[in-house]
Amino acid sequence: MAEHSTRETISRNSSIVGAIGNGGMCLGGVVLYILFALAPTDAEKQAMRHSAEHHNHTYQDETAVVALTKADVLQSSYRDFSNFEIQVIYGSFVFVTLLANLVFILLPQRQFNSLAQSEKVEAPTIKSQFRLISEAICEPRILLLASFFICYGLQVSFMLSAFPTSFSFTKSLSVHHNLPATYSITIGLGNIIMGAYIAIFSRRWPLFGLIPTMATQAILAFITYFLIWVSIPNLSTIRPTSEESFLIQPTSFLCLIIGILLGMADGCLCPMRVIVCTLVIPEKKLQTYSVAKLYQSLASCVAFFLSPYLTLNCWIFLLCLAQVVSITCFVVVSKQISKDHKKILSEVLAIKRADISPLGCDEKIAAV
DSSP, X not given: OGGGOOTTTHHHHHHHHHHHHHTHHHHHHHHHHHHHHHSSOHHHHHHHHHHHHHHHHHTTSGGGGGGOOHHHHHHHHOOOOOHHHXXXXXXXXXXXXXXXXXXXXXXXXXXXXXXXXXXXXOOOOHHHHHHHHHHHHTSHHHHHHHHHHHHHHHHHHIIIIIHHHHHHHBTTTTTOTTHHHHXXXXXXXXXXXXXXXXXXXXXXXXXXXXXXXXXXXXXXXXXXXXXXXXXXXXXXXXXXXXXXXXXXXXXXXXXXXXXXXXXXXXXXXXXXXXXXXXXXXXXXXXXXXXXXXXXXXXXXXXXXXXXXXXXXXXXXHHHHHHHHHHHHHHHHHHHHHHHHHHHHHHHHHHHHHTTOOHHHHHHHHHHO
16 A cells, blocks of 8 residues: 555545455345345245244243253254355355456556655565564554554454344344345445545545544444444343343344444544554554554454353443543554654655755655
């Protein structure tokens, strides 16, 4: 991204790329929806309806949940994929992967006055890369941003794992077998909407992808967490349950609205990560991004490992806590980046007043 962006375009470009990439959830959702709609035979559909009726009848008495056998739970809460369905899913994945690699190969090699134009890149070695990464980890700004990267990892885990699990484990939602597919589509739509939003405003405010986008993401996240908390049963993230929700009866339409909001919040986090990793330590962009992925991946791994034991209330508490800490630290670092940006602009203006050639100005911007 740094090779094809300047400080004025990094926010817009990262939002567009993020919208295109995360918008791929729409394609995955369409593939799943087609499979869910066409793959089952009439006999299988009848068996599924019979299983759902038995499932609903058993849930009428809360004490009868204990009487459910393991086979009953698996039959009513899970879906078996045939070999053909698995081949179609992974075939679609391979096709998109090949297409993505082809696009990457065809990208232009020239750097149009980009952030990486004047960087002096040393011949990389394993030892030097580990040294640079260890130095980046110890940077004060990176330590502050660790909470942001961890928050990102937790939200992705919740969006793709914990929340969709509640579709199968919630009595009123388990009958909607196409809900996971349509939910995936709404996540992609949310990312596309937010990518367009950030790209439009970044044309006027180059650093719109920092504090303004964080404010947008925080508002969307807290609204989404509240809707989930009042509408989804507490135990639905760990086991089948017939308990009532706190305030609102869960419906498939509400889940799709939540999917759009989660997608929009995710559409904020992706460009924010790219922008802050590019600008926070300009001379260590690659290492900063590696550290960011390290924190994010570790948070996701821990969340996936603990997800069988985390109720919805635990998830909401962790997400809100991570969100608050993330906002505080991200704003502190963003203000420092904005101060650096103003300093660079003043230096460039001074160079222009000294009648330095435009090429020198571009090199000055790229070097910083």
